Amino acid sequence: MDNICLEDQETIREFLVESYENLTRLDQDLVELEKRPQDVALLGNIFRTIHTIKGACGFLAFSTLESITHQAESLLSQLREGKRSLTPALVSLILETVDATRKVLGTIEASGTEGSITFVDLTERLRIAAELKVDLESQLPPCVSTAPECTPEPAVDKNSAASQESEQPVKAENVVDAKNPEEKWEGTERRKQSAPKDEDVERSSAAADSNIRVGVGLLDKLMDLVGELVLTRNQILQFNTEREDAALNATSQRLNLITTELQEGVMKTRMQPIGVVWNKLPRVVRDMAVALGKQIRLEMDGAETELDRTIIEAIKDPLMHLVRNSCDHGIETAEVRLAAGKPAQGLLTLRAYHEGGQVNIEIGDDGAGIDVDRVKQKAVENGLLRPEQADKLSDREALSLIFEPGFSLAKTVTNISGRGVGMDVVKSHIEKIGGVVDVFSRPGEGATVKIRIPLTLAIIPGLVIMSGGERFVIPQVSLLELIRIEGDSAGKHIEYVHGTPVYRRRGSLLPITYLNQVLGLKSADGAEAVSMVVLQAEDQQFGLVVDGINDTQEIVVKPLGKQLKGLTLYAGATIMGDGRVALILDVLGIGQRSGVFGESREQARVADKQKVQSEIEQQRLLLFRSGSFDRLAVPLSLVARLEEFPRSAIEHAGGGQVVQYRNRILPLVSLRAVLEPGAHSQSQLADPVQVVVFNDGDRSIGMVVDQILDVAEEAVTVRQKSNRKGLLGSAVVGKRVTDFLDLNEVIRASEGNWDKKADGQGNTKKILVADASSFSRGMIRSGLDMAGYIVLEAANLDEAIRVLEKQPLDGVVAALDFPPNGSSALLAAIRRRPEWEKIPVMAVVDASDHVLASAVRSAGFQDCQSKIDSAAILESLAHLVSAANTAGMVSECVGEKG
Amino acid sequence: MTTAKAEAAQTSGQFSTFFVADLFFGVDVLHVQEVLRSQQMTSVPQAPGVIEGLINLRGQIVTAIDMRRRLGLPQRAGGQSPMNMVVRTVDGAVSLLVDEIGDVLDMDSATYERPPQNLDPAAKELIRGVYKLKDKLLLVLDEERTVDLAVGKAA
Incomplete structure (x- = not known):
């Protein structure tokens, strides 16, 4: 029995229950039929019932049962076709069949096999009755069950064959058993022999007695009602806490217990083994x-x-x-x-x-x-x-x-x-x-x-939170932890990456979103502490700041009306203890709506990429402070030197601030004025003034900052794009969030007092920087800007082509992973046009790419450099551009001559 | 005119009436589940504007649609609490927030007419027809279209 697999057990159990039901009905129908022998419909019913049992027996390989019922069926079919009329003897014979069937079913229930009784006599009589059409009236033996004829041999064979057949594909690992059927069936056989003797009809139908079939619809209805009861219970409990009534208290406690048990019980009725x-x-x-x-x-x-x-x-x-x-x-x-x-x-x-x-x-x-x-x-x-x-x-x-x-x-x-x-x-x-x-x-x-x-979808544990004066429920499944930031530290613990709040949770940045903002609710003012729930959906985590956290509750999930189906923010609604409706938040939807999600996935990918990169090459960054920006960074490779000037040394010339520096006039740009226009005031400047000097060739510019902090040789781990003017984005440098400065913007701000022509540099070469990441573009651009190139940007192939079509270019710097199809596609597009044929195209790669420069060159690129090595990019570009120019001039000359 | 008559035949019968602003509406009484006083409302942030919120109707969560906003009418005066007219639709019960509940009226198809063509677009899609009463007009509201927020959006 143990070896019979679950499939068979389950099927057999179903078969038993169903057959017992059928047999009971058969008893009634047959008795009824005796009274109304002409009732064709009734006869049809009986025929079908027998047929059903026969069919199931054949399917489950219960051959004894099958042969009995088969014979009974043929007999009934004759009756049905009107070939013979119903006699009490016939009815008795069929009833006897029913009894025999019930007996065999009992044996099956007890031992899992049909047992040793084969009912040869009964089968034979049925067969004779059917074939010979003999009027059985005279020769009918009394209606008692025939003595068991023990024919163990064939039974064993059949059984083991049958069971093996159903088992083998299932549990082929039972090789020993399959090879040794005798050993396996020994125990069963013993049971088989004893089974029919002490088995009586009542006991054998235990399976039918202890089971009733209930429609799924009724169970669902019950579940709904229990859900209602749970809600009502919650309301009573709440009501109870508001009054001091011992009797009510006792009753409500009892109601509580009963409801919980009932809930569990009803849930169990819906449970099925996997x-x-x-x-x-x-x-x-x-x-x-x-x-x-x-x-x-x-x-x-x-x-x-x-x-x-x-x-x-x-x-x-x-x-x-x-x-x-x-x-x-x-x-x-x-x-x-x-x-x-x-x-x-x-x-x-x-x-x-x-x-x-x-x-x-x-x-x-x-x-x-x-x-x-x-x-x-x-x-x-x-x-x-x-x-x-x-x-x-x-x-x-x-x-x-x-x-x-x-x-x-x-x-x-x-x-x-x-x-x-x-x-x-x-x-x-x-x-x-x-x-x-x-x-x-x-x-x-x-x-x-x-x-x-x-486990179940109907009743789930949920956390009740408050936001904008409303209650919401967050399914416990998505909940990771609760964080409460007390008092003064509240503001400090939430940091801002360029306006985007983040929280440092065990060393890594957790993006934060405010539920009030997501839902467009009024935020509670003057909160001393910040309550945050850390949620997870689809491998992504984020912090959701709420106004308050109440408690956890078992909630009944109810669907929202069709009018609200479009809202991804809610998973449904529930009814709270006070009878009011509360919305259940859809964590995934909240994450997507607030943007924490879509981007952070990208971010995570970038972060992964960056991690690889940082292991190989670390970037040196100059860190400094300016105004309300506590931590700004520029790549050290772009910085010429750091200087300090007394404030008195600052002079005004041409509408801007300048300082005399190494016998030249160094134009100054206040970073504060660039990043925070309006908030700037000279008096706020420190004395001495700290200046970061950038230069290229003869050109120089001084950037006034509040304080030089450090030079970090840190791996840049998380990068986030920024839309703010003057900033490229943010990253974690030295475990702190740091904003990356867009030098291009600084230079543009200084243009008023930076006379390019006066510097005699006049480099008006136009370069296209093609890279999907604006951060990378910014980094490359900074270097090129410093060198005086006019830099144009493109984030994808279409943009690049548009830029190319607008003006003649002197060079293209393309990231290897330029979308949509890589930089090769861009290169191919450029080379396809005769007028662009001469434009030098240089590939830039992430250090982590492990791309061989030679391989890139062989692909048709003039050169290949690392994205962060701006010096190398500049040198290479200068070389390429001048080479292209010379070639162009040569070809022009040739053209003129020809 | 014959089609109008056919429509009238379909729409004649008993109507549960209510007021929204100065408009007098009727819904087929067979489609009305119940009428309730002002209920505790849970607002649904970010939901379409016409949705006032959710109410707990004996354990059933029912969406409440503000009829004034649905019909593009001015806001209800402060202090005036709306009535819930809960209608049965193919997608379950929905509560229509109306100003006042009227009587149940028997309508004769002879007084039925289709709504005027120049009706306000916000209301046109939702009003099936008009019954000419002695002193006023009864507008027959199409509750299925009313609760389908996609209707009338384009207009």
């Missing part, structure tokens, strides 16, 4: 294995793990898909496995277990695992990624690509898989019910897909 879904899988795996010519063993652990039926429904298809995937892509053929030193038989494991109020389901195989490189390659082929992006992906990121729509790793499209529809659907299905899918792979050892889903 085995219900798994039952179908052995067959699927077996068929797949045969079809694919593989040997696959399926092991299932935790089939008894229970889940709400709505969730069971929802995971059915995804599970099936994942199992098929594992069979098809994961597990290799026997030859391949043997060659890899693995057993010929592949192992597919399904595991389900409860953990932290959630259910974990793992689908694992010991196959080849997922080839990360192939995933990347496929992603590039399918156009999901650009080659350069693919190189930068971590293994985990790459693995998550398999959930992208339209992605398939299958080399060939089969009827099993390979059409590229599936994993994305799996993911969306799981996420729809609040679950999470993860995939893990160990190359050569196998892959595991892990699904985490909530």
